[in-house]
Amino acid sequence: MTALAGGSWSAVVLGGGDPGDPFAARHGVKVKPLIPLRGEPMAAHVLRALRGSGRVARVAYVGPTTPELDALVDLRVTDHGTLLSNLEAGVEALRVAGLKPGERVLVVTADIPMLRAQQLCDVLDSAPDAALVYPVVTRKACEAAYPGVKRTYVRVRDGTFTGGNLFLLDPALISQFLPRLREVLDARKTPWKLARLIGPGVLVSLLTGRLSVDKLEQKVSQVLGVPARALITPHAAVGTDVDKEEDLTLAEAHLPEA
Template sequence: MLGGGDPGDPFAAAHGVNVKPLIPVGGVPMALHVLRALRGSDRVGRVAYVGPTTPDLDPLIDIRVTDHGTLLSNLEAGVEALRELGLTPGERVLVVTADVPMLRPEEVRDVLDAAPLDAGLVYPVVRREVCEAAYPGVKRTYARLKDGTFTGGNLFLLDPALIGQFLPRLREVLAARKAPLKLAGLIGWDVLLRLLTGRLRVQRLEEKVSGLLGVKARALITPHAAVGTDVDKEADLTLAEAQLRGASGAR
């Protein structure tokens, strides 16, 4: 679980904490809601938490990992920590960001049960209409494809044995994401143009990502809006507070 962040984050500082995942939601750190969802799913064996913690979080964590400063470095450190705890052959790693407090145990369970077993990398995505129906007025970043308009999930599943294959290439892609010419050289002008004009299909994107990273990658279209809704700003925090109050009142 990725719970690090920029120590100078003004959003976190405004709420009196060092990093965003420790911002209180419903009176407890938002990361605690995510940990409860993972543990309550009955599908997660051990949890490596990358980033600073609090006494509220520690009982739900198997191993704490120091924040390494970047997303991919933290991912690599977290997977290595789980390897040290002991991974069985074929066991997969679920990577989750600690800023999705609306995530529920049954949604984690459903994503894991629906994930294809033959892929080394599974990335859940959520349709725009699903997000907007669940959370009217929510602002997310969307990609328009031939099959629909999607936002990316804040969790994904990977085969830890393959991480050494795709991380170097993934670093290269992320480094080029704001340089169109370099990015086009990596993914191909035809794919980039189809993506920009909304004419790219999910299957073609899967094929391109698989070839680019050297592992079989699959998108998983999930009906759970919480998977694609993280807390990045005050409006998101207000939404999360309201949703969690509503869930608590419904019980």
């Protein structure tokens, strides 16, 4: 299973959100990805990176749009209320539109406006062949790119990382791992439930920083029932989303001049 050459990737962009989000409301918009940044919706910067990469042939956008966004997407999908439901709806829209055999799908959140086209190319070109690929960024790379940035990090034996806001998946296997992924997400704030899913020994090793990336990949693959791999990327923009005013200020400062 490999991605097809050239602009053969299809993408799902997750642009939904809580309609009661106070961050979005303060900026007079329905959901966070529509917050203006340099005079256009935040999501437009993400979509332009996808289009500029030359790798993405088709984009399904899940969530409310504007005329600026409509010009950058191929398929508009109604917000289904949760991240996983939106993911499933976006992939299904691509499937109906005609995914090619062996084609993998890029999934991106619409709140990483500092992502650049070349950075996306680097991620896609270096991605291992697996049903699920999740990029991670080292704390060192994040703090070097954006001094003072505040992220949530996890320490493992190989280093300290933050998770990316995009991932790659095999759409043919989504029905296999999505139910288990829902279980993991539902259990993430309840230690005994999480321990039951991933094993108490693995959980203790993770919490104490003694778990290696390789062992974590093996356990995630076992839990989800499909091959899963981490991809360490040097591009801090992949793991830097906009959740609050200080993040918006950071993005404003680091976007290139038009």
